[in-house]
Amino acid sequence: xxxxxxxxxxxxxxxxxxxxxxxxxxxxxxxxxxxxxxxxxxxxxxxxxxxxxxxxxxxxxxxxxxxxxxxxxxxxxxxxxxxxxxxxxxxxxxxxxxxxxxxxxxxxxxxxxxxxxxxxxxxxxxxxxxxxxxxxxxxxxxxxxxxxxxxx
Numbered sequence: 261x262x263x264x265x266x267x268x269x270x271x272x273x274x275x276x277x278x279x280x281x282x283x284x285x286x287x288x289x290x291x292x293x294x295x296x297x298x299x300x301x302x303x304x305x306x307x308x309x310x311x312x313x314x315x316x317x318x319x320x321x322x323x324x325x326x327x328x329x330x331x332x333x334x335x336x337x338x339x340x341x342x343x344x345x346x347x348x349x350x351x352x353x354x355x356x357x358x359x360x361x362x363x364x365x366x367x368x369x370x371x372x373x374x375x376x377x378x379x380x381x382x383x384x385x386x387x388x389x390x391x392x393x394x395x396x397x398x399x400x401x402x403x404x405x406x407x408x409x410x411x412x
Contacts, residue, residue, distance in 0.1 A: 261407075263318075264300040265392060267400040268309040269356050272342030273316060279339060281377050286322055288337040289372040290349075292357035298324045298372055300403040307374060313394045316385050319374035331365040 266289070276287060289307065291298070301307055301321050308318040328336075330353060334346045343349035350365050361367050380388060392404070 261305060262301045262403055262405050263306040263308060264401055264403045265308045265310045265315060265394060266300075266402075268311050268316075269342065269352050270311050271348070271352050273309055273311055275339060275342045275344060276377065277317075277379055281340075283376050285340065285375065285377070286337075287319065287340045287342070287374050287377060288333055289319070289374050290333060290341065290353060291370045291372070292353055292361060293370055297326060298370070300401050307372065310394060313389070314385050315380070315389045315392065315394070317377065317379035319378070320376040321372060322375045323373040324370070325373065326370050327368050328371065329366050329368055333369065333371060334365075 268289075272290075281287070303321050303323060305321050306318050307321055308315045310316070330350050331346065333341055334343070334349050341349055343352055346365060350367075353367075353369060354361060354363070361369075392402075394402075
């Protein structure tokens with residue numbers, strides 16, 4: 261099974277932490293690119309949210325959309341896009357892209373559909389993160405392969 265860590269915008273995480281999500285709620289984990297397919301993990305695998313080199317939670321990958329405008333993402337997901345308003349969503353995306361995207365809510369981005377969102381307490385996050393070498397990771401996304409053993 262594959263899992264990955266993905267650098268996450270702090271505001272995205274904070275916004276979603278304050279929403280009481282149900283397991284079947286789908287959220288949009290937006291990316292500042294619409295050019296690449298996302299292949300680090302497949303549907304049903306886990307994406308971990310990494311903020312300031314700490315894994316704070318995660319979710320189950322439910323799909324990938326390669327191209328959507330910021331306004332269409334907002335209209336589809338609202339607060340489940342990790343923002344409290346369309347303007348905030350646009351500003352967060354622009355900040356994360358280091359202003360490399362064209363301005364405007366008609367800008368195309370991509371997103372990963374996630375469900376079964378979970379959050380770690382601070383103590384669990386710190387302990388869990390020790391199993392990953394995040395400080396040396398240069399890319400925003402890092403793939404890991406894990407073996408799952410069932411007890412007999």
